[in-house]
Amino acid sequence: MKRKVIILLSLLLFLWGCADTSGHRTAVYMLLDTSGTYRLELEKAEAIVKYLLGTLNPGDSLAVARIDSGSFSEKDIIEKVTFDSRPSYANQQKRLFLTRFQEFLSSVKGSSHTDITGGILQAAEFLNETGAGRKYILIFSDLEEDLQKGQIRDIPLQLKGIRVVALNVTKLRTDNIDPRKYMGRLATWEKRVLKGGGAWKVVNDLDRLDRILSD
Amino acid sequence: MESIFRLFPGHPVVSALAALALVATVLYIVRPAAHRALRSLFLIFSRTFRFASKAAGQTEKRLAERNREVLLNLARENAEREVVREFSRIETSLRRDLHGFPLLQREMSELISQVETDYMESSVVPPPPSKWVEAIGSIAKLQSKGDTLAAHVLTEIKKLLERQHEEVMREFRSVTAKRQESLKRTIPHLRKMGEKLEEVNGILNGLYHRAQTIDGKMGEFQRVMAGTDRTVKALSASATIQFFVSLLVMLIAVGGAVINFNLIALPMSEMVGGxxxxxxxxxxxxAALVIILVESAMGIYLMESLRITRLFPIIGSLDDRIRKRMIWITFAILLILASIEASLxxxxxxxxxxxxxxxxxxxxxxxxTGAPFRWIPMAGQMVMGFILPFALAFVAIPLESLIHSSRTVIGGVMELALRFVSFLLRLLGKAMEYLGEFCVTAYDIFVFPYLWAEKLVREKSKEMKSKEGEKEAVQ
Known part of the structure; x- marks a missing residue:
């Protein structure tokens, strides 16, 4: 009898050991462009954050960071959270996250430059640390990079296993004159992301937010 | 292939014909060996298929015998169980009813003795008037004939007689009243006796009916033991019906389990993490699934301990004390799980x-502000959470039935499948035989000019031989 109990306990321990806590988890890092031209679009970002809060499950991670003049910094992370495994506590965390994000939106100031690459590098670092099975970088920007003088950003991106989704890529005034600029911008980022081992997607229709996290 | 048409350059048709003639010649030369090879090849296939068909047929027969044995064994066990159950019911009934028999007997004998006493009392007859009264009566009837003294004596005697008569009558009436009283007292005793007898009659009738049921069950048992084809067919049909009914009930139970799962899956994430x-x-x-499975397992153990099902004979054969303890333990676990589910x-x-x-x-x-009747679905969920584990406990009954009947049904299906395979293999064997013959004939088609020539030559030589024979006969 004792032997059977020991075997059963070993089996349970084995199963518990098999419990995979990372492979099915999702981690999302959202980059918000706060440059002068794009700051007016930030209201739309709230809807995306709300969608993410409603979609992500207990155990998943979410971080929102701004893209400013030098984005490769932890200081640019506005809010980050890994939701608790208990749904009730995770709901409380979501409420708090939303409140803090709304506070940020009400007090956000425009940045003079746009360091998207730095933001992506920071995002990749954060996502890899979470150890999540599905990793997303959401770039809420017009994808027009405007670096400070002396900043070195022509470095290859390491985005293996990361899906990069460009959201609300607005057309600039110059794009209207020459649409090739817009397409070129998208193509350049796609090329960089794919070269870094990541996957690329563009979602401009914010009425179809379900496309963001769909594979 | 194209080289065939180049045997005679510039004459493809001639080349083709020449090639055909060449092939036909080769085929004709190797014809006897080719025929043997073709026949052997198809004979191998044919015999292999036949052998396989025979093997499948034998397996089918063995399986049929085994199915029959299993079916009869199962039926015998059921019949035995039913007979034992009837006997146990009779035992319970006898223990319950005959337990009061000594008391009943005592009551009856008391009643009978009471009735006897009353009867004896009622049969006490007052003594008849003494003989002298008759003698005095005769004297009193004499005529005085004017003698005053005699008349006076006679008058006195008459008065005495009348007084005596009145006394006797009074005595008679009093005694009769007493007898009536005694007889009246026996009526409730007799009624009670009647009631008791009715009671005994009821018990005996019950026993009679039980005995009749046992007779029927014993008849069934004997039929099963005889194992006639008719019985086997009836048992097989019964098993098939039981299989589908059990399957239906099991599907309903699975539906209940799914509902149960949905009730507890979400709150379980609060306990084990989402x-x-x-x-x-x-x-x-x-975890939710495990809880449901544990509930089902406890239900099975409970039903086993109650001896309703017999999936685990070891539980049924446990000592009664341990079995009762097991009943309480499994019931307690079920109750705890049901409470957990209600809270979940x-x-x-x-x-x-x-x-x-x-x-x-x-x-x-x-x-x-929230729906005003929100407590209704909440209460409904809690009640369902509490009841479903107990409902799932009864899954053991259709499960046992399904397991037992599925043995028969699956055996029958396999028997049919084997029969079909055997038939198919035999058919293939026969087809191979005919295909071999067809190939031999088809082979001959390619060399028909040679065969035709051979036939002509043979006929010619036969003719010549016959002519020579005739000549020899004439000479």
Whole structure:
């Protein structure tokens, strides 16, 4: 009898050991462009954050960071959270996250430059640390990079296993004159992301937010 | 292939004909060996198929015998169980009813002795008037004939007689009244006796009916033991019906289990975490499933301990004391699990409300005061959470039936499949035989000019031989 109990306990321990806590988890890092031209679009970002809060499950991670003049910094992370495994506590965390994000939106100031690459590098670092099975970088920007003088950003991106989704890529005034600029911008980022081992997607229709996290 | 048409360059038709003639010549030369080879080849196939068909047929026969044995064994066990159950019912009934028989007997004998006493009392007859009264009566009837003294004596005697008569009559009436009283007292005793006899009659009737049922069951048992084809057919049909009925009930039970699962899967994430997985499944879902399976297992143990099912004979054959202890333990575990489920159902409602509130706030919808009758679904969920584990406990009954009947049904299906395979293999064997013959004939078609020539030559030589024979005969 004792032997059977020991075997059963070993089996349970084995199963518990098999419990995979990372492979099915999702981690999302959202980059918000706060440059002068794009700051007016930030209201739309709230809807995306709300969608993410409603979609992500207990155990998943979410971080929102701004893209400013030098984005490769932890200081640019506005809010980050890994939701608790208990749904009730995770709901409380979501409420708090939303409140803090709304506070940020009400007090956000425009940045003079746009360091998207730095933001992506920071995002990749954060996502890899979470150890999540599905990793997303959401770039809420017009994808027009405007670096400070002396900043070195022509470095290859390491985005293996990361899906990069460009959201609300607005057309600039110059794009209207020459649409090739817009397409070129998208193509350049796609090329960089794919070269870094990541996957690329563009979602401009914010009425179809379900496309963001769909594979 | 093209080289065939180049045997005679510039004359493809001639080349083709020449090639055909060449092939036909070769085929004609090797014809006897080719025929033997073709026949052997198809004979191998034919015999292999026949052998396989025979093997399948034999397996089918063995399986049929085995199925029959299993079916009869199962039926015998059932019949035995039913007979034992009837005997146990009779035993219970006898123990219950005959337990009061000594008391009844005592009551009856008391009643009978009471009735006897009353009867004896009622039969006490007053003594008849003494003989002298008759003598005096005769004297009193004499004529005085004017003698005053005699008349006076006679008058006195008459008065005495009349007084005596009145006394006797009074005595008679009093005694008769007493007898009536005694007889009246026996009436309730007699009624009680009648009632008791009715009671005994009822018990005996019950026993008679039970005996009749046992007779029927014994008849059934004997038929099963005889194992006639008719009985086997009837048992097989019964098993098939039982299989489908059990399957239906099991499907209903599975539906109940799914509902149960949905009730506790969400709140389980609050206990074991909603973000961990075992393989491709959420740990909370696995935990909910395990709880449901444990409930079902406890239900099976409970039914086994109660001797309603017999999936584990070891439980049924346990000592009664241990078995009763097991009944209480399994029931207690079921009760605890049911209570846990009820609380989980309550928690589910709370979590669902919280999620709904969060979604509403994310969607920008203002939160209302809440539905006034929200407690109704919550109470419903809790009641369901409490009842479903007990309902699942009864799964053991259709499960046992399904397991037992599936042996017969699956055996029957396999028997049919083997019969079909055997038939198919035999058919293939025969087809191979004919195909071999067809190939031999088809082979001859390619060399028909040579065969035709051979036939002509043979006929010619036969003719010549016959002519020579005739000549020799003439000479």
């Amino acid at each position: 973000g961990s997985y075992i393989g491709p499944f959420r740990t909370s879902h696995v 159902a309550f928690m589910r409602d709370m979590i669902a409300a919280d999620i709904e509130a969060l979604r509403q706030s994310l969607a920008g919808v203002s939160r209302g």
